[in-house]
Amino acid sequence: MIKSVLTKINTKGGLLLFNNPNTLYYLIFNKLYQKFISKKTNDEEIKKFLKVGYFKSSINSKKLTKLINEEIHKQYINETKGYFHFDINDKMKIKIKDFINVDLKDLINKFEKFYNTNISIAKIIIKRNFFIKDTSSEVYSNHYHVDQNTFNHFKVFINLMDIDNSKGPLHIYSKKNSKAFVIKNRYKNRNEYNDTELNEDVHINVGKEGDIFVADTSECLHKAGKVEQGHYRDILFITFMAIPEKIDNGADFFYYEKKFPDSVWGKNDNKDVISIAKPKSLRKTIKRFFEYYKNKLC
Secondary structure (H helix, E strand, O other): OHHHHHHHHHHHHHHHHHOOOOOHHHHHHHHHHHHHOOOOOOOHHHHHHHHOOEEEEOOOOHHHHHHHHHHHOOOOOOOOOOEEEOOOOHHHHHHHHHHHHHHOHHHHHHHHHHHOOOEEEEEEEEEEEEOOOOOOOOOOOOOOEOOOOOOOEEEEEEEOOOEOOOEOOEEEOOHHHHHHHHHHOOOOEOOEOOOOOOOOOOEEOOEOOOOEEEEOOOOOOEEEOOEOOOOEEEEEEEEEEEOOOOOOOOOOOOHHHHHOHHHHOOOOOOHHHHHHHOOOOHHHHHHHHHHHHHOOOO
8 A cells, every 4th residue: 555655656746746757756866866976067068968958969970970870781671660779780889889988988077077976888779760650659759758767877869860850850858848848738648748849949859960969868858759751760879877886997988788788789678777777666766876875986
């Protein structure tokens, strides 16, 4: 009885108290983490990440995307599901790891200073979305939602092609405008809301091949846009995770690859790693908070 009541409070509490569909436990966790563990920052990108929930990086990844495109174009592509996950071969892995450890190093280091903990790659996938006739059913995260996890799990989206509106770009609302969307559309969950776009407030992530977009998907409502017939969208998704333990990371941001290689490279459902940002109960959420607190860098 008590467990079912707590579950209902947790599930509905985020919407009632914060106008955010993430769970109440995770939203409170986020606020406590920022107050007691995070370090204050003057970095403009991190400040925008905190206030708005996303930013576009100035880092260019064109050399990386060129190699990835050469490799994925060799693969057989099955369109039947409405989306396709590409196999990431060893050649791509080497190039992606080098790009993250070298080109993204300064950016990741800024997040490490803010989160006050080491950061590792949690998951890497390369995905193509196709045109689907029935957008009322959810095929590839094409309904507005937040990722139900703690905020120290964030995502980088790298365009593998020039993306315009015909290719179904990411639609995302800032933290502030996510709340406005929830109120206006009587949002209950990703399958139950009035679908009235706040046209002046939604960010549509159109851009060039190689563009890099960083987002807090745990507090910003977002969805994959509608791909028009005859088009598709290719994206490299990189998920990062703040690590709740003290490690000697050095210059390598692939701590979880050493522990869970199949999870990191998208070969399974990633439960091994994602569970770190998805504690399953109030007790486990509290325990996870103190793990981060105990193992903070300074």
